[in-house]
Amino acid sequence: MPPQATDPSASVALEIKSGSVNLLTLKLADGDLDRVAKQLTEKVQNAPEFFRNAPVVIELGALNTRQSTLDFERLSALLRSLGLSPVGVRGGHGALNQGAESAGLAVLAERVETPAREAPKAAVPKAEATLTTLGGGSRVIDQPVRSGQRLYAAGGDLIVLAPVSAGAELLADGNIHIYSSLRGRALAGVQGNLSSRIFCLDLQAELIAIGGHYQISENLEESIRGKPVQVFLRDGALIIEDL
Amino acid sequence: MSRIIVVTSGKGGVGKTTTSAAFAMGLAMKGYKTAVIDFDVGLRNLDLIMGCERRVVYDFVNVINGEATLNQALIRDKRRDNLSILPASQTRDKESLTQEGVERVLNELSETFEYIVCDSPAGIERGATLAMYFADDAVVVTNPEVSSVRDSDRMLGILASKSRRAEQGLEPIKEYLLLTRYSPERVRLGEMLSVADVQDILSLHLLGVIPESKSVLSASNSGTPVTLDEKSDAGQAYRDVVRRYLGERVPHRFVEEEKKGLFSRLFGG
Ligand SMILES: Nc1ncnc2c1ncn2[C@@H]1O[C@H](COP(=O)(O)OP(=O)(O)OP(=O)(O)O)[C@@H](O)[C@H]1O
Numbered sequence: 001m002p003p004q005a006t007d008p009s010a011s012v013a014l015e016i017k018s019g020s021v022n023l024l025t026l027k028l029a030d031g032d033l034d035r036v037a038k039q040l041t042e043k044v045q046n047a048p049e050f051f052r053n054a055p056v057v058i059e060l061g062a063l064n065t066r067q068s069t070l071d072f073e074r075l076s077a078l079l080r081s082l083g084l085s086p087v088g089v090r091g092g093h094g095a096l097n098q099g100a101e102s103a104g105l106a107v108l109a110e111r112v113e114t115p116a117r118e119a120p121k122a123a124v125p126k127a128e129a130t131l132t133t134l135g136g137g138s139r140v141i142d143q144p145v146r147s148g149q150r151l152y153a154a155g156g157d158l159i160v161l162a163p164v165s166a167g168a169e170l171l172a173d174g175n176i177h178i179y180s181s182l183r184g185r186a187l188a189g190v191q192g193n194l195s196s197r198i199f200c201l202d203l204q205a206e207l208i209a210i211g212g213h214y215q216i217s218e219n220l221e222e223s224i225r226g227k228p229v230q231v232f233l234r235d236g237a238l239i240i241e242d243l
Numbered sequence: 244m245s246r247i248i249v250v251t252s253g254k255g256g257v258g259k260t261t262t263s264a265a266f267a268m269g270l271a272m273k274g275y276k277t278a279v280i281d282f283d284v285g286l287r288n289l290d291l292i293m294g295c296e297r298r299v300v301y302d303f304v305n306v307i308n309g310e311a312t313l314n315q316a317l318i319r320d321k322r323r324d325n326l327s328i329l330p331a332s333q334t335r336d337k338e339s340l341t342q343e344g345v346e347r348v349l350n351e352l353s354e355t356f357e358y359i360v361c362d363s364p365a366g367i368e369r370g371a372t373l374a375m376y377f378a379d380d381a382v383v384v385t386n387p388e389v390s391s392v393r394d395s396d397r398m399l400g401i402l403a404s405k406s407r408r409a410e411q412g413l414e415p416i417k418e419y420l421l422l423t424r425y426s427p428e429r430v431r432l433g434e435m436l437s438v439a440d441v442q443d444i445l446s447l448h449l450l451g452v453i454p455e456s457k458s459v460l461s462a463s464n465s466g467t468p469v470t471l472d473e474k475s476d477a478g479q480a481y482r483d484v485v486r487r488y489l490g491e492r493v494p495h496r497f498v499e500e501e502k503k504g505l506f507s508r509l510f511g512g
């Protein structure tokens with residue numbers, strides 16, 4: 001059977017994906033915008049290609065104890081005049097954030113460090129479940145993974161020999177193998193390893209994802225439901241193929 | 244050595260208290276010294292189903308708080324003197340149960356009783372997690388419908404991580420599936436999940452199937468654990484369950500629709 005590209009179909013006008021993007025961070029050591037303008041202009045002129053159209057996040061952490069406001073309109077205009085594109089701020093306190101927001105900047109969450117955050121957040125509303133991180137590379141699980149359980153194989157593969165229930169979640173930096181039914185979620189390559197794969201003997205998943213490219217149950221084709229399959233990425237599209 | 248059994252479910256109203264009473268009575272009928280504890284502080288009704296509600300003087304919380312001794316609070320069953328009930332308090336809130344307190348009471352009960360059955364409240368709050376924390380065995384009561392199965396699954400996840408056995412790295416709690424309020428006819432009509440469906444989802448050892456039965460209501464109205472009703476199908480099913488729990492091989496009953504008798508076949512009854 002030929003591989004099935006499950007997405008995008010002709011009628012789909014958009015697709016929401018989560019992934020990590022590298023952003024330049026502009027760390028403000030003080031809020032004197034005249035000095036910032038002078039020094040930044042020099043830097044950009046030294047390496048114009050590097051900075052051209054680069055998205056920038058403004059790091060406000062150092063300003064928190066110094067000041068409660070900043071002229072974000074002016075700062076944004078400055079960045080744009082230098083060919084940068086300011087996208088948001090982070091690390092600031094409430095008042096600074098408010099100022100940034102009214103100037104049309106996004107207030108970004110604190111550093112994204114947990115791999116779970118890399119998963120499509122809108123599709124993972126599992127707040128009360130606790131994440132069990134299994135250290136030491138690849139891990140083998142021989143008990144059913146129940147609703148509400150989240151297992152994360154940091155730095156390796158996750159191999160499960162028992163059913164994974166609806167409402168359970170598997171995460172791995174590497175591949176995920178399930179030698180049974182997958183009714184919950186499986187997210188492989190959560191740190192961005194796009195060559196990781198998911199293998200399972202009975203696909204009934206709520207969600208499958210590789211490196212942040214995901215697909216939800218509703219969009220799984222009937223022809224592969226309940227079948228032994230492997231899931232991988234090809235040219236940015238999630239491919240689900242009979243085993 | 245006593246064995247602590249928690250009767251749990253996640254979802255409410257599926258038959259935990261009915262099962263706790265029937266199971267405890269079944270163990271006592273087999274000759275074991277058995278205690279049954281109501282962990283549903285604030286909503287006690289085990290004593291009603293056991294028919295001893297008018298003999299409650301002290302309760303579980305009194306014992307935990309040191310306001311009564313265990314012997315003062317335990318109510319001995321009038322039908323089986325090897326069966327005792329530790330009722331819940333109706334007036335306290337669930338916060339009165341503490342882990343140390345529960346452990347102390349269970350330890351003291353273990354000196355006398357061979358089996359200790361814990362009737363868990365619904366939900367995943369304190370009362371329920373304390374009821375399961377010290378358990379050796381868990382009977383997961385499930386109705387053949389999706390939400391109940393899902394909640395049981397969730398409960399099994401909690402059992403596997405938040406129990407004394409899990410925390411101390413001991414042999415895990417033995418988990419049993421008890422399917423209650425089962426109606427083969429409604430399964431045929433597609434209104435309920437079948438035994439096979441539920442087992443497929445939960446992949447758990449099936450301890451028994453209790454049919455939906457009017458005798459359960461009349462038993463609880465009269466304060467008689469349904470196990471004592473020899474004519475009741477549910478009572479028979481609970482007896483089978485106890486025998487299976489004790490290690491006997493007993494075929495499952497009440498799983499198929501009853502064959503219609505000659506009379507109803509002739510007259511389409
Ligand atoms: N096999 C059965 N057939 C018919 N009715 C039943 C059966 N088992 C339980 N019931 C009925 O279901 C209702 C709930 O039972 P029960 O109180 O045992 O559930 P529970 O799980 O303890 O509830 P809670 O979560 O509120 O503690 C009662 O009215 C009981 O009579």
Ligand SMILES: [Mg+2]
Pocket residue numbers: 259260261283362363364
């Ligand atoms: Mg109850």
